[in-house]
Amino acid sequence: MRFWRNVAAITWKDALAEMRTKEIASAVLVFTLLVIIIFNFAFGVNQEVVRLVASGMLWVTFAFAGVLALNRAFIVEKEEGCLEGLMVAPISREAIYVGKMLGSLFFILVIEAIALPVFAFFFNLNVFSLQLVVITILTTIGFVAVGTLFSALAVNTKAREMVLPILFLPIVIPIIISAVKASELALSGESWSSLTSWLQIIVAFDVIFLVVSFLVFAFVIEE
Amino acid sequence: MAKAGSVSQDYAIEIRELTKSFGHNRILRGINLEIKQGESIVIFGPNGAGKTTLIKVLATIITLSSGKVVIDGLDIKDRAEEVRRRIGVVTHQTFLYQNLTAYENLEFYSRIYDVPELKKRINEVMEMVGMISRLHQRVGTLSRGMQQRVTIARSLLHNPAIMLLDEPETGLDQQATSMLWDAMQTDGQKKRTLIFTTHNLERGFEVGERLLILDKGRIVYEGSRQVLDLSALEKAYKSNTMVSA
Numbered sequence: 001m002r003f004w005r006n007v008a009a010i011t012w013k014d015a016l017a018e019m020r021t022k023e024i025a026s027a028v029l030v031f032t033l034l035v036i037i038i039f040n041f042a043f044g045v046n047q048e049v050v051r052l053v054a055s056g057m058l059w060v061t062f063a064f065a066g067v068l069a070l071n072r073a074f075i076v077e078k079e080e081g082c083l084e085g086l087m088v089a090p091i092s093r094e095a096i097y098v099g100k101m102l103g104s105l106f107f108i109l110v111i112e113a114i115a116l117p118v119f120a121f122f123f124n125l126n127v128f129s130l131q132l133v134v135i136t137i138l139t140t141i142g143f144v145a146v147g148t149l150f151s152a153l154a155v156n157t158k159a160r161e162m163v164l165p166i167l168f169l170p171i172v173i174p175i176i177i178s179a180v181k182a183s184e185l186a187l188s189g190e191s192w193s194s195l196t197s198w199l200q201i202i203v204a205f206d207v208i209f210l211v212v213s214f215l216v217f218a219f220v221i222e223e
Numbered sequence: 224m225a226k227a228g229s230v231s232q233d234y235a236i237e238i239r240e241l242t243k244s245f246g247h248n249r250i251l252r253g254i255n256l257e258i259k260q261g262e263s264i265v266i267f268g269p270n271g272a273g274k275t276t277l278i279k280v281l282a283t284i285i286t287l288s289s290g291k292v293v294i295d296g297l298d299i300k301d302r303a304e305e306v307r308r309r310i311g312v313v314t315h316q317t318f319l320y321q322n323l324t325a326y327e328n329l330e331f332y333s334r335i336y337d338v339p340e341l342k343k344r345i346n347e348v349m350e351m352v353g354m355i356s357r358l359h360q361r362v363g364t365l366s367r368g369m370q371q372r373v374t375i376a377r378s379l380l381h382n383p384a385i386m387l388l389d390e391p392e393t394g395l396d397q398q399a400t401s402m403l404w405d406a407m408q409t410d411g412q413k414k415r416t417l418i419f420t421t422h423n424l425e426r427g428f429e430v431g432e433r434l435l436i437l438d439k440g441r442i443v444y445e446g447s448r449q450v451l452d453l454s455a456l457e458k459a460y461k462s463n464t465m466v467s468a
Contacts, residue, residue, distance in 0.1 A: 006334075006335050013323070016323060017323055020323070021322050080320055082318050084284050086335075087283070088284055088307055089307060090305070090307040091304070
């Protein structure tokens with residue numbers, strides 16, 4: 001019970017700080033919209049081409065926007081000298097991980113919820129399907145689970161903003177590919193059964209990396 | 224109170240053969256130290272002596288490489304979370320979120336320290352450090368000295384029996400420095416155990432009962448204020464740190 005109280009306190013603190021400054025949300029949102037507009041200029045006129053590359057565009061946008069958001073997750077703590085404040089508090093390192101992860105998950109899901117209608121508008125695609133919502137939520141969970149761990153790892157390096165994508169993107173390739181393939185099927189109006197194998201990979205990735213990240217976070221943050 | 228190993232109950236902190244390395248770089252090289260309940264220890268030392276690393280190990284921010292540290296009867300390796308509940312930490316870093324108000328910062332820390340009646344306690348500690356009028360001001364808009372006062376309030380929220388102070392006077396004026404020591408030395412009923420690191424020999428001499436000099440990760444000198452004067456301490460500091468310079 002205390003674990004979840006601590007998690008809630010950390011998530012709430014991050015949400016409060018972000019609502020006040022809108023530092024991460026505004027930067028990530030502008031970046032996301034710019035990428036969508038650039039893709040629109042690149043592929044926009046030909047609807048056939050758009051249908052072929054739509055899911056790829058969607059996940060490239062979400063992946064890079066996610067990296068941008070995750071980069072800030074621990075940098076703010078580090079820059080303000082608060083990481084050590086959390087580390088001397090009587091809470092488990094795992095509670096710090098889960099609290100930070102839920103905070104990032106919330107922000108990235110909000111960005112995605114805003115970006116999807118914009119994507120639909122620019123590319124004339126029906127993105128409002130339960131299938132695509134499920135794929136987006138499940139993929140974002142796995143993405144943020146790994147990203148939070150690597151963000152904590154990168155924060156102690158000198159070139160921290162470059163280190164995160166270099167370390168992190170190769171690890172999330174399986175879940176991004178699965179999300180692209182599953183989204184492609186969802187956008188084509190395929191049934192749930194045709195998505196199953198890709199969803200299984202995404203869920204397996206989520207479970208494995210949530211558990212692994214939860215277990216190794218204490219070692220990453222301490223040294 | 225929980226017990227660990229063969230530790231005497233008289234000691235608030237017991238350190239045995241403590242070492243800490245970062246890669247091949249040995250920062251602490253076999254520290255042995257016992258600190259009694261309510262005792263004030265000052266650790267002097269030049270830059271790179273290992274003072275901050277020692278405080279970080281005691282605060283459980285970093286893990287020790289070898290040896291044993293027992294705080295309030297609890298081995299810090301096995302029971303770090305319980306140890307953290309009993310210590311307060313003040314360093315030159317404030318541990319405060321610049322975009323939150325002083326109240327929001329203290330509310331956040333009160334929640335993770337399980338402070339009962341948190342509003343009342345926040346008001347008490349902010350009153351104690353003379354910052355009650357700035358309670359709802361964003362920390363980022365406060366001066367460095369004011370932020371350090373809020374930091375002191377933060378460290379006192381859970382009324383810890385042991386305070387670890389790593390150059391806590393950063394940014395504080397004379398009045399705030401005396402306030403710091405008034406607030407730190409007792410919890411209202413009994414004396415707190417204090418470990419304080421500083422470069423300032425004069426200030427350290429004023430507040431410490433036992434005076435240590437750390438150099439290259441070893442305690443190279445130990446003396447008591449009762450048998451020393453400031454000039455003797457200065458002489459000891461020069462001779463013990465010049466050798467290694």
